Amino acid sequence: MTLALPLAAATPQAPDAIAAALVAVALVVVVAQLLGALAERWHQPRVIGEIVGGILLGPSLLGAVAPGLEAQLFGAGVRSQLNLLGQLGLVLFMFLVGLELNPRLLQGRIPLASRITAVGVLLPLVLGAGLALALEAWQPQLLPGDRSLAGALFLGTAMAITAFPVLARILRDRGLMAQPLGALAITVAALDDVLAWLLLAVVVAFSRAGLAWGALASLLGTALWALVLLVGLRPVRRWLEARYRAGHELGPLLQALLFGGALLSGAVTDWLGVHLIFGAFLWGLAMPRYEPLRRRLELRLEAVVLQLLLPLFFAVSGLNTRLGSLDSPALVAAGLLVLVVAVAGKFAGTWAMARLSGVPGREAQALGWLMNTRGLTELVVLNVGLGLGVISDELFTIGVLMALVTTAMAGPLLGRLGYGHARVREGSLRAAAVPATPPERL
Numbered sequence: 423m424t425l426a427l428p429l430a431a432a433t434p435q436a437p438d439a440i441a442a443a444l445v446a447v448a449l450v451v452v453v454a455q456l457l458g459a460l461a462e463r464w465h466q467p468r469v470i471g472e473i474v475g476g477i478l479l480g481p482s483l484l485g486a487v488a489p490g491l492e493a494q495l496f497g498a499g500v501r502s503q504l505n506l507l508g509q510l511g512l513v514l515f516m517f518l519v520g521l522e523l524n525p526r527l528l529q530g531r532i533p534l535a536s537r538i539t540a541v542g543v544l545l546p547l548v549l550g551a552g553l554a555l556a557l558e559a560w561q562p563q564l565l566p567g568d569r570s571l572a573g574a575l576f577l578g579t580a581m582a583i584t585a586f587p588v589l590a591r592i593l594r595d596r597g598l599m600a601q602p603l604g605a606l607a608i609t610v611a612a613l614d615d616v617l618a619w620l621l622l623a624v625v626v627a628f629s630r631a632g633l634a635w636g637a638l639a640s641l642l643g644t645a646l647w648a649l650v651l652l653v654g655l656r657p658v659r660r661w662l663e664a665r666y667r668a669g670h671e672l673g674p675l676l677q678a679l680l681f682g683g684a685l686l687s688g689a690v691t692d693w694l695g696v697h698l699i700f701g702a703f704l705w706g707l708a709m710p711r712y713e714p715l716r717r718r719l720e721l722r723l724e725a726v727v728l729q730l731l732l733p734l735f736f737a738v739s740g741l742n743t744r745l746g747s748l749d750s751p752a753l754v755a756a757g758l759l760v761l762v763v764a765v766a767g768k769f770a771g772t773w774a775m776a777r778l779s780g781v782p783g784r785e786a787q788a789l790g791w792l793m794n795t796r797g798l799t800e801l802v803v804l805n806v807g808l809g810l811g812v813i814s815d816e817l818f819t820i821g822v823l824m825a826l827v828t829t830a831m832a833g834p835l836l837g838r839l840g841y842g843h844a845r846v847r848e849g850s851l852r853a854a855a856v857p858a859t860p861p862e863r864l
Contacts, residue, residue, distance in 0.1 A: 439499055439500075442494075442495075442497070442499070442500050443499075443500050443503045443504070445495065446495055446496060446500045446503075446504060446737075447504070447507070447730075447734065449479070449495065450475070450476070450479065450504070450733050450734055450736075450737040451729070451730055451733050451734075453475040453478070453479060454471070454472040454475045454476070454733035454736060454737075455729065455733075456471075456475070457471030457472060457474055457475040457478075458471040458472045458475070459471070461474075465595075465833055466829075466830055466833060467588045467591055467592065467795075467797065467829060467830075467833075468591075469588055469797045469798055469829065470826060470829055470830055472732075472733055472736050473736050473739070473740070473798075473801065473822070473825070473826060474826070475733070475736065475737075475740070476733070476736035476737045476738070476739050476740025476741070476743070477739075477740040477743050477745070477822070478740070479492075479495075479496070479737060479740055479741070480492070480496075480737075480740040480741040480742070480743055480744070481741070481743075481744050481746065482740070482743055482744060482745040482746065486746065496737075496741055501738070501741060504734050504737055504738055504741075505738050507731055507734045508731065508732075508734040508735035508736075508737065508738045509698070509735070510685075510731055511727055511730070511731025511732040511733075511734055511735050512699060512732070512735050512802065513684060513685060513688045513698055513699065513702040514681070514684060514685075514702070514723055514726075514727045514731065515727055515728070515731075515732055515735075515798075516684075516688075516699045516700075516702040516703045516706065517681075517684035517702045517703070517705055517706040517723070518706060518720060518723060518724070518727065519586070519587065519615070519703060519706060520702070520703040520704065520705065520706020520707040520708075520709070521706035521707075521709050521716055521719060521720060522587070522706075522716075522720070523586075523612060523615065523616070523706070523707065524612075524711065531605065531606060531609040532609075534606065534779050534781075535606065535609040535610045535613055536613060537775055537779055538606075538610050538772055538775045538776050538779065538789070539610050539613040539614050539617060540775075541771040541772070541774065541775040542582075542584075542610070542614065542768060542771040542772035542775065542793055543582045543614060543617055543618070543621070543771070544582075544771065545767050545768075545770060545771035546578070546581040546582045546763075546764060546767030546768045546771060547578040547579065547581065547582040547621070548578065549578070549581065549763050549766075549767040550574075550577045550578035550579070550580065550581035550582065550763065550764065550767065551574040551575060551577065551578035552574075552578075553577065553759065553760065553763050554570075554573055554574035554576075554577040554578065555570070555574050557756055557759075557760075557817075558570045558573075558574075560752070560756070561752060561753065561756050563814055563816060564753075564756065564813070564814050564816055564817040564820075565812075565813065565814065565817065566811060566812065566813075566814065569629070569810075569811060569812040572625070572628060572629040572810070572812040573807070573812040573813050573817070575625045575628065575629070576625055576629070576803065576804075576806075576807035576812055576813055577760075577813070577817070577821075579618070579621050579622055579625050579803055580764075580796075580800055580803045580804060580807075580821055580824075581760075581763065581764040581767055581768065582618065582621065582767075582768070583614065583618040583796060583799050583800060583803060584610075584611050584614040584615065584618070584768075584792075584793045584794075584795060584796065584799070585615075585795050585796050585797030585798060585799040585800065585829070586611045586612055586614065586615035586799070587797065587798070587799075588795050588797035588798070588829060589607065589608070589611045589792055589793075589795050589832075590608060590611070592792065592795065592832055592833065592836070593607060593608060593792075596836065596841055596842070598841060602785070603785045603788055603789070603841075606781070606785075606789065607788075607789055607792050607793075610772070610789065610793065611792070611793065614793065615799075618799065619699075619700060619703055622697070622700075622802075622803060622806070623641065623644060623696045623697070623700050624637065624641060626695075626696050626697045626806060626810070627640035627641050627644075627695055627696050629807075629810050629812050630695050630810065631695065637695075639695070640694050640695035640696050641696070643694040643695070644691055644694050644696045644700060647687075647690055647691060647694065647701070647704065648704050651687065651704050651705060651707070651708040652704070652707060652708050655708050659708065659709065659710045660710075662709075662710050662715065663710040663712045663715060666710075666712065666714065666715040666718075667712070672715075672718065672719075677719075677722060680709070680719065681722075681723065683705055684701075684702045684705040684706065685702070686701075687701035687702060687704060687705040688700075688701035688702040688705075689701065691704070697806055699802065699806075732798075735801070735805075736801070738805075739801050739804075739805060739822065742805075742808060742815065742818055743818065743819050743822045744815055744816075744819055745819060745823075747815055747816045747819055748816060748819060748820070753816060756820065757819075757820040757823060757824075760820050760821070760824055761820075761823070761824050761827060761828075764794075764824050764828060765794055765828060765831075768790070768793055768794045768828075769790035769791065769793070769794060770790070772786075772789055772790040772793045773786045773787060773789065773790035776789050776790070784839055784840070787839060788836055788839050788841060791831070791832050791835040791836060791839075792832060792836070794828045794831070794832060795828060795829050795832045796824070796825045796828050796829055797825065797829045800821065800822075800824070800825035800828075801822065801825060803821075804818050804821040804822060804825075805818075
C-alpha cells in the first residue's frame with residue numbers, strides 16, 4: 423500500500439515529462455539547424471548560428487517576450503534532461519576533437535609554431551587574469567567573493583584559447599589549407615588547442631581543490647591516466663589498425679566498446695577531480711591515427727553528436743545567457759573591456775611573435791585574427807567555470823558574447839587582407855588535395 427500511492431501519483435506525470443523533453447529537443451535541434459544554415463549563407467561558421475539559436479530560446483529573447491511559454495518549454499525538469507544530453511554530446515564531441523588532432527600537422531613547423539603559441543597564449547592569459555582582478559574591485563558581482571582567484575584564472579583561460587575546429591573550417595572554406603599561411607595557422611591552432619585543455623585542467627583542479635597542493639594530486643592522477651591511455655593502449659591501437667587494414671569491419675560490439683570507453687574515460691578524470699571532458703579528449707588521442715579508420719569512427723558519431731546532442735549543449739548555454747542581466751552602463755562597459763582585452767591580447771601576442779620570427783606582415787596579421795576565433799571551445803570553458811561557481815551569470819553572458827564576436831569577425835577581417843571567398847574558387851583544386859577537416863566541426 424505504501425508503494426502504490428507514490429507510484430500512482432507519479433505514473434501519470436511521467437509521459438507528460440517525457441513528451442515535454444521531446445518537444446524541447448525537437449525545437450532546439452530545428453532552430454539550431456535553421457540558424458546554422460543561415461550563418462553559413464552569410465559566410466560565417468555554423469557554430470555562430472547554433473549558439474545564437476540557444477540564446478534566442480533562453481531568457482534573453484523567448485523569456486523576455488513570452489516568459490510563460492519559455493517556462494513551459496524549458497522548465498526545471500526539462501532543463502535537467504537537456505543538460506544531461508548536452509553533457510553527453512560534449513563528451514562525445516571532445517572524443518572527436520582528440521580523434522581529429524593529427525600529429526602529422528606538427529611535423530617540420532614545431533619550432534616556429536611553438537614560439538607563436540607560447541606568446542599567443544601567455545599574453546592574453548596574463549591580461550585576462552589581471553583584468554578579472556581589476557573587475558573584482560570595480561564590479562564585484564562579476565566574480566564570487568570567495569573564488570575570485572579561480573575566476574580570474576578562468577577568465578584568463580577563456581581569453582587565451584583558440585577553437586581549433588572552427589579555425590580549420592575557416593581555412594578550408596577559404597582554400598588556405600594548402601597554402602603556407604594555412605599550414606602554419608593549423609599547426610599553431612593545434613598546439614593552442616592542446617595547451618588550452620592542459621591549462622583548463624590545471625585551472626579546474628585548482629578551483630575544485632582550492633589550493634595548489636590540493637590540485638597537484640588531481641593533475642598527477644590525470645597525467646597517470648593519460649600515460650595509461652597513450653602508452654598502455656598502444657598494442658590495442660596497433661591491433662585495431664592492423665585489423666582494419668586487413669579488411670575487417672569494426673563490428674557493433676567493438677564500436678560500442680570504443681565509444682563507451684570515451685564515456686568511462688571521462689568518468690575517470692571527473693573522479694580524479696579535473697573534468698570529464700579531459701578523459702574523453704585523451705581517449706580520442708589514444709585512438710589509431712590511420713586515416714580511413716579514424717574517418718569511420720568519426721562518421722559513426724558525427725551526425726548524432728553534431729546535429730542532435732551538441733545543439734542541446736548550446737541550448738543549455740543559451741538558457742544560462744541573460745543579456746538582460748547587463749542592465750547598467752558599468753556592466754556594459756565591463757563587457758566591452760573584456761572584449762577589447764581578449765581581442766588585443768590574442769592578436770598582439772600572435773602577431774608580434776610571428777613578425778619577430780620572420781613571418782611577413784600580411785600573414786602575421788591574418789594569423790592574429792585567426793587565433794582569435796574561439797567558437798565552442800569558449801563555451802566549454804565558460805560552462806565549466808559557471809558550473810564550479812567561480813564566475814557569475816553576468817560574466818558568463820559577457821564571455822558568450824565575446825565568443826560570438828571574436829568568431830564572427832575572423833572571416834570579414836581575413837577578407838580585408840585579401841583572403842576572401844574568391845580565393846576558395848581559385849584554390850579549390852589545391853585545397854581538395856589536402857585531407858579535409860570533417861565538415862561539421864565547431
